[in-house]
Amino acid sequence: MNPPVIEKVAQKILSENDRIAAALRASFLQRHILCVNLISSPGSGKTLLLEKTLEAFPKTERVAVLTGDIQTDNDARRLARYGFPVRQITTAGACHLDARMIEKALADWDLSTIDTLFIENVGNLVCPTAYDLGEEAKIVLLSVTEGEDKPLKYPGIFFKSDLAIFTKIDLLPFVPFQLDEAHENARKIHPGIEMIDLSAHTGQGMDAWTQWLAARKAKRHSACA
Ligand SMILES: Nc1nc2c(ncn2[C@@H]2O[C@H](COP(=O)(O)OP(=O)(O)O)[C@@H](O)[C@H]2O)c(=O)[nH]1
Ligand SMILES: [Mg+2]
Incomplete structure (x- = not known):
């Protein structure tokens, strides 16, 4: 296919997705x-964050998880242990989830x-950025082992995310990661993030995360009232 045709096909796929x-x-x-x-590179801590979140929720909480991976249902099995509905989406090669x-x-x-x-989402900082899934917010995770320059290298996902979670901060004493610089880089791309x-x-930081979720839920209810 020549480039204009590829471009047209890509636009059609995205408009169908939208x-x-x-x-x-x-x-x-x-x-x-x-x-x-939730969007990040593979291994930044999406599943563990969700596990800890589910573990802390009362069993009456009405929460569910869809987890995407190219192969395996490992994450769904990890997440299903907490008693909430969980479903794995295996993309068979695709580097992102779509609507x-x-x-x-x-x-x-x-x-x-x-x-x-x-x-x-599937572990990837690029492909999932382009696909709207009907979510209220995209959340980008970046672990302290990945380098504080990543917001500048992957601006799309930092621009589109409402929240950036800097994960694995327990490892800060062992890695040369400047948290302030990472914050500054994220703000350069998205001042309101x-x-x-x-x-x-x-x-x-788990309290701040659950408070963020609670605030977004409250905002959602007041918007719908
Ligand atoms: N030290 C440390 N390791 C973490 C943390 N969060 C996740 N990990 C580890 O990082 C690896 C990848 O985590 P996982 O949740 O599977 O990442 P995902 O691929 O983004 O879902 C696992 O070995 C986790 O135990 C954290 O806060 N601190
Ligand atoms: Mg995972």
């Missing part, structure tokens, strides 16, 4: 569901039983 994402967003809004889309995959994964779930839907420094291992 149509489905808009329908998902309307459905989440109607049911007061807070849906967040149709979300629509399909939710098709036989009763959405009226869910207040918060976490989506763990909210930021949380967190260790899922020690629990530092």
Whole structure:
């Protein structure tokens, strides 16, 4: 295919994605569901953060998780241990989730039983950026082992995310990562971005994360009232 044809096909795929994402967003809004889309490189700590989040929730919490991976259902098995509905989406090679995959994964779930839907995207800082999944917010995670320059190298995802979570801060004594510089770089790309420094291992920053979720849920309810 020549470049203009490839461009046209790509646009068609994205506009189809946007149509489905808009329908998902309307459905989440109607049911007061807070849906967040977690995006990071492989290994930055998305699944462990979700595990600790689910572990801390009371069992009455109406929360569910969709977790995407190229292969394996390892993450779904890790997350299913906490007693909440979890479904793995295996993309068979695709480097991102798309709205149709979300629509399909939710098709036989009763959405009226869910207040918060976490989506763990495929580990990648580039491809998931372009795909709207109908989420209320994208959240980017960057671990302290990845380098403080990454917001500048991957500006798209920092620009589109409402929240940046700097993970694995328990490792700060062992790595030459300048947290202030990472914050500054994220702000250069997205001045209004909210930021949380967190260790899922020690629990530092988990309160700020659960408060962020609670505030977004409250905002959602007042917007729908
Ligand atoms: N030291 C440390 N390791 C972490 C932390 N969060 C995740 N990890 C480890 O990093 C690895 C990848 O974590 P995982 O949650 O699977 O990352 P994902 O690929 O983004 O879902 C695992 O070995 C985790 O135990 C953290 O806060 N501190
Ligand atoms: Mg994972």
